[in-house]
Amino acid sequence: MLVYILPGTLESREVDLDALWEAGATGLEERGGHLRAYFDAEVPLALNGEWTNEPDQDWQADWKKGLTPVTAGRFTIAPSWLAHEVPPGQIPLLIDPGMAFGTGHHATTRLAVEAIGQLDLTGRTVLDVGTGSGVLALAAALGGAAEVLGLDIDPITIPAAYENAELNGLSVKNGVVQIKGGTLRFEEGSLDLDLLDDKPIYTLLVANLFAELHDLLAGAYRAALQPGSPLILTGILEDRLPMVRAALEREAFSDIAEILDGEWALVTALS
Numbered sequence: 001m002l003v004y005i006l007p008g009t010l011e012s013r014e015v016d017l018d019a020l021w022e023a024g025a026t027g028l029e030e031r032g033g034h035l036r037a038y039f040d041a042e043v044p045l046a047l048n049g050e051w052t053n054e055p056d057q058d059w060q061a062d063w064k065k066g067l068t069p070v071t072a073g074r075f076t077i078a079p080s081w082l083a084h085e086v087p088p089g090q091i092p093l094l095i096d097p098g099m100a101f102g103t104g105h106h107a108t109t110r111l112a113v114e115a116i117g118q119l120d121l122t123g124r125t126v127l128d129v130g131t132g133s134g135v136l137a138l139a140a141a142l143g144g145a146a147e148v149l150g151l152d153i154d155p156i157t158i159p160a161a162y163e164n165a166e167l168n169g170l171s172v173k174n175g176v177v178q179i180k181g182g183t184l185r186f187e188e189g190s191l192d193l194d195l196l197d198d199k200p201i202y203t204l205l206v207a208n209l210f211a212e213l214h215d216l217l218a219g220a221y222r223a224a225l226q227p228g229s230p231l232i233l234t235g236i237l238e239d240r241l242p243m244v245r246a247a248l249e250r251e252a253f254s255d256i257a258e259i260l261d262g263e264w265a266l267v268t269a270l271s
Ligand code: SAM
Pocket: 100, 101, 102, 103, 104, 108, 109, 112, 129, 130, 131, 132, 133, 134, 135, 136, 151, 152, 153, 154, 157, 189, 190, 191, 208, 209, 213, 235
């Protein structure tokens, strides 16, 4: 791998970037106070850098090595190639990283999976708004829920979520995943009150979105949930907690509680 290394950063060397691209750089990177320009062949450059030939790196393998299983309460979230590292007694939740958010390496996903695992899921009808990789919907399904629906406005997440369902040994037919208690589906869309047909049908709602959206959707969460059902919200930065709390109070949710992990918060409440 041929690298031309110059002192400075992308910002301080901004005037030289065009020259590097025009000379045939295939990529630029800033590392340890140096700008690194990658090339396929040495070219004349009138800059104060140095050419080095570094051993090729298998980025894919390095990146995979960096992923480790994540414990979230009674679940261990792991990529499929580390399924054997899930400790006995833990429920394996296999998620392969891809374009969809939710491998368990973000505090919000971990907090939500942990909160889901603290509930008795048997027989529950679960709605996961912003399903991403499907991780929260799958946690509910593997934990014993009866009916689970994962919604996401981003269409790329839906096939990813179905693939993750299959990784967990679940069979998918015509967009329906067979689970122990009933069925799991993933659909493109968001929490649409028209779909509810005025009936609060869910007995658990989970959503890893962001505070402003929770504020906007709080009334819909209320309408979707049967009375006394748990709501689990995350994706909330600590300084936005008052906004989410106020929205839940406005919609008459009770038992509002918060858990923090670094700057991220999870809020639970009862409808
Ligand atoms: N549920 C996964 C988790 O906990 O790791 C993924 C959460 S990721 C932070 C948020 C997801 O919500 C993204 O996949 C995004 O496309 C989706 N999203 C954003 N706005 C949405 C909306 N209004 N309705 C449904 N999904 C939405």
